[in-house]
Amino acid sequence: MSDTKTALVVSAHSADFVWRAGGAIALHAAQGWKVHIVCLSFGERGESAKLWRQSGMTMDKVKTDRRREAEEAAGILGASVEFLDIGDYPMRADLDVVFHLAKVYRELRPSFVLSHSLKDPYNFDHPLATHVAQEARVVAQAHGHDPEVPVIGAPPVFLFEPHQPEQCEWKPELFLDISSVWEKKQAAFETMRAQEHLWEYYTRVGLQRGAQATRNSDFKIKYAEAYQRVFPHVTQGTLA
Amino acid sequence: MSDTKTALVVSAHSADFVWRAGGAIALHAAQGWKVHIVCLSFGERGESAKLWRQSGMTMDKVKTDRRREAEEAAGILGASVEFLDIGDYPMRADLDVVFHLAKVYRELRPSFVLSHSLKDPYNFDHPLATHVAQEARVVAQAHGHDPEVPVIGAPPVFLFEPHQPEQCEWKPELFLDISSVWEKKQAAFETMRAQEHLWEYYTRVGLQRGAQATRNSDFKIKYAEAYQRVFPHVTQGTLA
Amino acid sequence: MSDTKTALVVSAHSADFVWRAGGAIALHAAQGWKVHIVCLSFGERGESAKLWRQSGMTMDKVKTDRRREAEEAAGILGASVEFLDIGDYPMRADLDVVFHLAKVYRELRPSFVLSHSLKDPYNFDHPLATHVAQEARVVAQAHGHDPEVPVIGAPPVFLFEPHQPEQCEWKPELFLDISSVWEKKQAAFETMRAQEHLWEYYTRVGLQRGAQATRNSDFKIKYAEAYQRVFPHVTQGTLA
Amino acid sequence: MSDTKTALVVSAHSADFVWRAGGAIALHAAQGWKVHIVCLSFGERGESAKLWRQSGMTMDKVKTDRRREAEEAAGILGASVEFLDIGDYPMRADLDVVFHLAKVYRELRPSFVLSHSLKDPYNFDHPLATHVAQEARVVAQAHGHDPEVPVIGAPPVFLFEPHQPEQCEWKPELFLDISSVWEKKQAAFETMRAQEHLWEYYTRVGLQRGAQATRNSDFKIKYAEAYQRVFPHVTQGTLA
């Protein structure tokens, strides 16, 4: 265990981490954190419409393209990324996925974890990814799981913003000012050439959350990302 | 406006602030904060059973006793206290109360506000106190209210723990380690000689919330107080 | 205080207690309970459409008619009834209403209380009636309110079924078999000649709730009334 | 009663109707509907920050300015507007307000009603406006209220979008395509010179809701407004 602080991002598809948590990733990376992203799939079936419209497209080619984009985006944000390639639309995760993630938790020993909303009627892969990320966290806390490897503590879990927040029963409980790294987030999502229609959408999300962050504080914030908490926050300092 | 940081506590009855927020008050006071408590009533009708069992008791004498206890408790915690004496069981608050509290907000300029849960089927004075505290906060933000006095920003509001949390639809979202000031909190609530049966109850609350705070962090915490947030937290730093 | 067990029903309008709680009233009355009904209004403006369609109708005549019907219905069910005549559509309740109800609580010392659902977007008088009934209950528990009169304990409050349950966020948590007194309930609501269109509606409600009660037990129940609880049930016996 | 269809908008402050429902107003007006707006206040204290920053500003001047802006905006949208001038921050509504609105309901006989979200921790005037709008609707349905004037039916109530939807527990249940009248909405809100900072914010809201409307249908929609329903929709036609 080094002194470097670490964070873990569990993303259902290869681009989710960019739209939804790119700012948080870049912000922590810029401060010297090691941020590691696990993409459970490439989003090859459900989130690659533009690629599939090209003639002669194959599953392998879609995966290769999506992987390259995601690696490029992770690089821009300053994070490492791995792909479990478990398939999407619909996603299914067996025990191996849980155990692999538990291993990642114990090796990385993250100070916090980012994943999807608990519900999403537009995309059932998203809540599944969060469920697996949370189950693996609990397994990594269990002394009887791989007893020779030290257990982890209780890293907080933050749920990043889904595409249609109210329909996903997701609620912003924490605004993170990402203005200082906005250009990196923008550069990262512009690598997603297959999803160009989302660039403007997520730029507006950043601006709206920035305006709301301003209204909920005495700061002036241009761009923000919003997160929901899973667990209570614990503080030994002051309340504000 | 001095450099001293400030906090505001709005308490329906004269003892609520001790049981529910005594730790937070003492903790911030110990760090040099000015903490000001507004008690809307003395709890003279509804929370002074033991006094009323004494023969020859009068309303004035109950109020005097309750005031003395509350002032003593506030002193131990290191806070100032004032009493609006608007009556209890049932409490009613007219516009004067809202405007007085708005004035307090603008003078004190608190960094945060503490008050009751949003619902309480056992005690309707509690949600009323919170409602008034919140309405006054919004009035104090309005440029057209006493336009010559500077408006306030957006101090966060934390809801302290009600007596029966689940029945009040209240949920702990933040645990504050109060171990370092536990003795002050204990000394403060022991001034409440009319409510001796609650001493043990709230000692156990402190221990249970401490154990839960430990489980939700990598700290070892003996005593904690729990709070629910009203507004999203805004941060310009890291997530953890 | 005699040995007779007692119950209190707080009804916004003069007929509510019949449709929604007539079975419970008759059932307890039949077992020797004293059941007392407080009608906050006659429903003279909002629930007397048929009367107002008669030519030459006046407010006084409507009230007189509605009172007579309600007294007749209460008599059939075996309960006493009083009318506070505070107006309806919209209803407003000042402190006098709360204090009067608190006095009723202390005199009657009910073993349980029945009132309306906590929400009702079709009729704001209903949640107001429940709010007042609950506030008065808490006042009656306060040692400093009329200190010479003994306080009450903690009678459970049951919320009877609104006209459109799901829209009122009301949920049946307790089914009461009212088959043995169904004829009394039917006779009582047939006194409501101004609301004939509801006879069939509430007969079907009784049958549906009966069928559901059967499905949730090992009893065979023809007619039932459904109630939501406000407070947890406390038992010193067994769980079933 | 003419053949012209009508709609009622109840707005807490003088500008709310523009940001939140300007599209719906213009769309129906463009189709020949009479849309009538009731502003309960001018937003003179709480929503006129820019005016109050001018030296020598008085309450009267603020009201006059805000009224002029709102009238201009209503004119652009094609609606009539009236102001009840009951004050804001905090707003209080007595029975006169309810009865006046009930009169408006009976005269206008609206096919639908628009008002604020049921909760808003940033602005308690908003839920109060909706509560009053709903209470007045129920009073207007009561045969005993002004018995000589015909009662109204059951017009649906739609809640327009608050500034921070998730914090207000508001959920979009209906997207209305307002692309065809977007220019009118934009022109209307640009009359709000005191709130210039909101122009971009609400342009982005329109685009985000448009993108979401597209995702929830087989239409291509650029700008949309979102609404929550209070009552179930009733149809005699098909489901889609």
Next chain:
Amino acid sequence: MSDTKTALVVSAHSADFVWRAGGAIALHAAQGWKVHIVCLSFGERGESAKLWRQSGMTMDKVKTDRRREAEEAAGILGASVEFLDIGDYPMRADLDVVFHLAKVYRELRPSFVLSHSLKDPYNFDHPLATHVAQEARVVAQAHGHDPEVPVIGAPPVFLFEPHQPEQCEWKPELFLDISSVWEKKQAAFETMRAQEHLWEYYTRVGLQRGAQATRNSDFKIKYAEAYQRVFPHVTQGTLA
């Protein structure tokens, strides 16, 4: 793709579609729609009590009987029906079921989908059926799933009424007038000779929902079915 409009019904057991959606099916069929019903099981274990009370009954015979009844009912309603025979009490659905349903979606291209409530503590097959129906809908939208077959758009999903609505956290958001086809619905459920006790129950449901539909509109409706929406409604027309 022809001009005929289509609808899809996903029913956990062979009779669910009759009790819960028979009116909607008949109504659309009567207007020339092609309505297709997929029964995931015959309800052979859990919903055939009366058959199992006959001596010498076998699983095959129960299935045959239930299939015959359901086919007869579908015929009366004017719909086609297929049976996946995946078993019930408890139901389990593997990927084949999801893919088969996705194929049905793409072939049928329904304008809307009907299925069960999201929760049902009395019957876990019901929420499973809805989950599978929704997952398949998302798969059918994925360009990478069977890329040579055109994807579908975003048909709305309506959840029909469970047996005990409040316990299933189901809420009516849409009332459909089914008076014109009531006789067909009645004839259809009378084919369910094994569940005769439900005939009266669902007749009363139809009447209660009809009365409620009347109260929520300016129509006079005798029989209605109620539905909950999963997704927001999108309209390019007027609000009412």
Next chain:
Amino acid sequence: MSDTKTALVVSAHSADFVWRAGGAIALHAAQGWKVHIVCLSFGERGESAKLWRQSGMTMDKVKTDRRREAEEAAGILGASVEFLDIGDYPMRADLDVVFHLAKVYRELRPSFVLSHSLKDPYNFDHPLATHVAQEARVVAQAHGHDPEVPVIGAPPVFLFEPHQPEQCEWKPELFLDISSVWEKKQAAFETMRAQEHLWEYYTRVGLQRGAQATRNSDFKIKYAEAYQRVFPHVTQGTLA
């Protein structure tokens, strides 16, 4: 079927039944009930930290130790216990588990069932155990499941208290006075030598719930256990 009343407890791990339901078990056993406990696992991986800290510990030895403790505890409480040994952290349950539990239901014919909360973000084995317990209950009600064995009725299900109630969205709806058997519960949990840190925690839970039970009744109760109901209560007697 004998005259002895019976109850079933489904516990995810070998100690859950002691902390959460030990009082209810002992209370009913003391009144002559047969109470049977099914432990789905030994909690060998996730709830045996102290054992795993011993050198040379093996999975078999942990299971043996935990089984011995649980059997001893069950004996003290007066109940029988069996272990399904399906593994923990994470737990998975296949159809065999459901069918075995269904068999237990039909043999035991319990008057009520106890299991875990419906949600628990700290421990996903807990809600899984409840889900399986509920699915098996429904299977045991199905006439087509093992048709030669009589089906069961509708025993109520009570959810015992999780470690952090508010985070699990669990709400106490029923307080059971366990003062008379407190010493047995204490003796039982003191057999859990691997989890000594919980002894004080659960003693305080018992005292807090006792104090709350007192506040919600006219009884004086020292120790209580709290339960949430899954199904509505049905009564043929009185309401209180």
